[in-house]
Amino acid sequence: MGSQTHQPPQIPVIDLSLEDLKPGSASWLPTCNQIRHALEEYGCFVAKYDQLSPQLSTKLFSQSKDLFELPVETKKQNTSDEPYRGYIGPTKYMPLYESTAIDKATVLEEVHKFMNLMWPDGKDQFCEVVDSYAKLLGALNELTVEMLFESYGLRKHFPSLAASNSHLLRFLKYKQPQDTETTTIRFAAHTDINFATIVHQYDIGGLEVQAKDGTWISVEPQPSHFLIFAGQGMQVWSNDRIKACYHRVKVSAGNGERYSMGLFTFNNGVIQVPEELVDDKHPLLYKPFDSRGYIRFYISSDEAVKLNNPIKAFCGA
Ligand SMILES: O=C(O)CCC(=O)C(=O)O
Numbered sequence: 001m002g003s004q005t006h007q008p009p010q011i012p013v014i015d016l017s018l019e020d021l022k023p024g025s026a027s028w029l030p031t032c033n034q035i036r037h038a039l040e041e042y043g044c045f046v047a048k049y050d051q052l053s054p055q056l057s058t059k060l061f062s063q064s065k066d067l068f069e070l071p072v073e074t075k076k077q078n079t080s081d082e083p084y085r086g087y088i089g090p091t092k093y094m095p096l097y098e099s100t101a102i103d104k105a106t107v108l109e110e111v112h113k114f115m116n117l118m119w120p121d122g123k124d125q126f127c128e129v130v131d132s133y134a135k136l137l138g139a140l141n142e143l144t145v146e147m148l149f150e151s152y153g154l155r156k157h158f159p160s161l162a163a164s165n166s167h168l169l170r171f172l173k174y175k176q177p178q179d180t181e182t183t184t185i186r187f188a189a190h191t192d193i194n195f196a197t198i199v200h201q202y203d204i205g206g207l208e209v210q211a212k213d214g215t216w217i218s219v220e221p222q223p224s225h226f227l228i229f230a231g232q233g234m235q236v237w238s239n240d241r242i243k244a245c246y247h248r249v250k251v252s253a254g255n256g257e258r259y260s261m262g263l264f265t266f267n268n269g270v271i272q273v274p275e276e277l278v279d280d281k282h283p284l285l286y287k288p289f290d291s292r293g294y295i296r297f298y299i300s301s302d303e304a305v306k307l308n309n310p311i312k313a314f315c316g317a
């Protein structure tokens with residue numbers, strides 16, 4: 001009898017670079033089912049996506065570094081009437097964290113508007129690089145969600161959801177801790193309040209996701225690897241077959257500054273659990289869900305409500 005060593009669970013890596021990944025092809029349904037299985041088991045998976053090349057990633061993160069080097073007064077000009085959209089500077093709780101975002105980033109004019117605000121005299125390559133990057137990540141999100149719907153036999157519902165999608169592209173930076181500090185959590189455990197998120201780590205990892213048994217799994221950066229998370233919107237849509245994924249970021253002293261990117265897909269309309277996902281074993285858990293209304297509810301709720309399942313408090317059936 002061989003000795004049994006306990007292997008920590010690994011987040012599945014799913015190849016979405018395959019050329020014939022289209023409805024009807026040999027790889028389509030098996031890959032759809034892999035996506036569904038990974039999301040039901042882990043609330044996330046790593047997409048291998050060669051369409052977004054290492055060269056484009058290098059150019060994108062070089063633009064991101066330039067962006068964070070701008071004076072803080074300039075960065076603060078990126079404001080929004082909507083919560084969670086503009087520049088977020090370091091706080092008492094997250095002293096090493098900084099981020100800024102472009103709303104509707106798959107629309108070239110929005111990227112231009114952002115560039116003009118940050119660099120009124122223009123910025124070489126910013127728009128081309130960010131536009132290509134955002135469009136590829138947007139396409140990766142749409143492909144993933146379409147394939148997930150397909151695996152439930154519900155691809156017909158995809159176009160109406162996709163029509164309400166809005167993509168927020170967030171640039172994130174974590175300064176390295178002083179050398180007196182050890183590895184510490186820099187972004188506390190949370191689930192995302194949107195439908196789905198893609199996180200792209202560049203040269204320094206730190207992202208961890210929580211498995212069902214409570215263990216934390218570290219996700220290492222690799223060229224053309226993108227981590228795709230289920231957010232609370234996907235949890236509602238799937239009637240809890242998929243749970244929003246808990247994740248956090250740890251940064252170690254001596255690792256250098258960490259840069260990452262997030263594509264947060266929100267929806268502008270109302271999300272409803274499809275009737276096909278409701279049966280005796282899966283009674284309806286959610287009323288129709290107005291995702292923008294939920295964001296307003298979430299920011300105005302106290303910590304107790306947030307910790308005790310805010311999505312159920314907002315639209316539980
Ligand atoms: O910085 C990261 O890599 C992830 C950030 C994150 O989870 C978030 O902004 O919701």
Ligand SMILES: [Fe+2]
Pocket residue numbers: 190191192197247
């Ligand atoms: Fe997150």
